Amino acid sequence: MTATKLRPKNGTLSNASLKITVSAETWRFIAYIFFWGMIAFAMAVSNTVVTPKLAEGPTAFGMEEGSTCGPFNRNWPEGN
Numbered sequence: 001m002t003a004t005k006l007r008p009k010n011g012t013l014s015n016a017s018l019k020i021t022v023s024a025e026t027w028r029f030i031a032y033i034f035f036w037g038m039i040a041f042a043m044a045v046s047n048t049v050v051t052p053k054l055a056e057g058p059t060a061f062g063m064e065e066g067s068t069c070g071p072f073n074r075n076w077p078e079g080n
Contacts (some may be wrong), residue, residue, distance in 0.1 A: 059065055 057065075
């Protein structure tokens, strides 16, 4: 059994074309929706998680007064 190959007729393939219609405005609108959704999510997380911890200050987490990072300090060993 042998497979037949598509051979071009007069330089083109007959009945071998695929047409896809792409609407640039639709993709742009979807990108805008996701972008603004990402901004809203970042603002919500910042307002509900980060701001309250920073407002409490470093002493609420057992650190000395004047520590600049407060609850976001990391105790990593040297060299990392």
